[in-house]
Amino acid sequence: MEKFRIAVVDRDRCKPQKCSRECEKYCPVVRSGAEAVVIEDKAVISEELCVGCGICVKKCPFKAISIVGLPHELEGKEVHRYGKNGFVLYNLPIPRKGHVVGLLGPNGTGKTTAVKILSGQIKPNLGKDEADWEEIFERFAGTELLDYLKSLVDGIRTSVKPQYIEAIPRVYKGKAKDLLSKADEIGKIDEMVEKLSLKNSIERDVRHLSGGELQRLAIAACLLRDADFYFLDEVTSYLDIYQRISVAKVIREKAEEKPVLIVEHDLAILDMLADYVHLSYGTPAVYGVITNAKGVRVGINQYLRGYLPDENIRIRDKPIEFEVFQPREGELERTVLEYPPFRKTLNGFTLEAAGGEIKQSEVLGIVGPNATGKSTFVKILAGVLEDDEGKIERDEELKTSYKPQYIKTESDMTVASFLTKINPMVNTSYYKTEFLKPLRIEELMDRNLKDLSGGELQRVAIVACLLRDADLYLLDEPSAHLDVEQRTETARIIRRFALNTKKSIFVVDHDIYLIDMISDRLIVFEGEPGKKGISSSPLSMRDGMNRFLSNLEITFRRDEETKRPRVNKIDSRLDREQKSKGEFYYYF
CATH class of the missing domain: 3.30.70.20 (Alpha-Beta Plaits)
Incomplete structure (x- = not known):
């Protein structure tokens, strides 16, 4: 070509x-x-x-x-370019009235740039220093985007939920309630607070809100504005699966009134929420191309296969595959850690954990609502916190490596220096092949830690955790800020690492796909968020997922084509059939 x-x-x-x-x-x-x-x-x-x-x-x-x-x-179809020799974007997604349109693709391929253009935050320059609106209209003549761009110039109102909600406390000082009151232009603040479970958050200062609370606050503020089009960039970060489903329902309701476009990496939520999907592909930070709209199932499956038939473009060397493997409970070897039932009280919150054990070469997945003690649980096992009665005895010979939920750094140290300090062998062919290349860490090695984005810092933190010489590894929300490909590579790396090195790993995450791909057994957390958490002992995947999904009132099936998990449409024939049999987790 x-x-x-x-x-x-x-x-x-x-x-x-x-x-x-x-x-x-x-x-x-x-x-x-x-x-x-x-x-x-x-x-x-x-x-x-x-x-x-x-x-x-x-x-x-x-x-x-x-x-x-x-x-x-x-050539000649550039929509926007960031200066001479800068990143260039080709094509734009199209908002559709009465529908939720999804935008799916790797980080760094122009999704956020597309949202900024369509929401009127930046003016497309057609790849030049500047372009006037007549040139822009001429470029898009004969396309569905022409009318939209003209209405943008005429002053239609747009509302945007930004990608990085961590910046909210830096630009707004005050209570969450006051922020929502300023945003509320449709008089539905009480209804939105109820649907997004923000009752316990709105009287608090924005500075003291958790990541999940900030995310729901940002979504509420976006949807409370009286706009003609709504744009939501990454709505699931920091949210547990319960909150993700609540958010999906609220967005779905809004789409019945006004067009909604979402950028999202959680395939389960995107599959359940979107009517159409545009895919973005390219070389991160170099160029990005956005495809025409596709049906959501077809689009996601094409993205996973890495080949777009309509465009005759291969966007990935190999497909993202969802392996169907049998649970290995009977094959697991010796016990690495056995812990008794314990209790932890912290700032008015109580965790009651059932006893359990983790085997050699095992990956134990941990799922449940936010604020029910999952992070507290792994911190106690990691030795960062102690339980109330000192039941968790420290085995001095048992070495642990812990990746926390929230990662922040102001260090001027380069990534190379940081990783080399943890493990001097990081530049050997083994670590390059197993960790650095799959997660694209090599291109970050000369960068300072403080200059990394959230997704880049997350990838470095995952590798840093696995590079440490330990017997037990604990990773808290490794999928945060990662795109679909990075999440899949992370899942593959974690599972291969456990099998090849005979190490034991706890993984806390809200991405059901990732948990499903890597876990041998499951620990399910329940309780009243912020007040009391109760953890189960390790359960088989079927028992654990059935318990977890029944609490969510959703059912899973496998896509016939790609074998990926799919959430059944609520109250569909298959959803009713599986619920009647008590089989919320897919069965064969």
């Missing part, structure tokens, strides 16, 4: 004052007298003169340069 060439220079990574400028020195075009690469304060590459030799890419010590060949069909 004929290609045209784009050059992308990462402005943050390019540091001409710290390198020998070999990208400019060795470029054959520059050496012949033409200025294909020019270094001023940052490198600038002429895409017209670039011959695609790749020398500058290989010579750059900071991996700041990417040269990519794209099909000629995309």
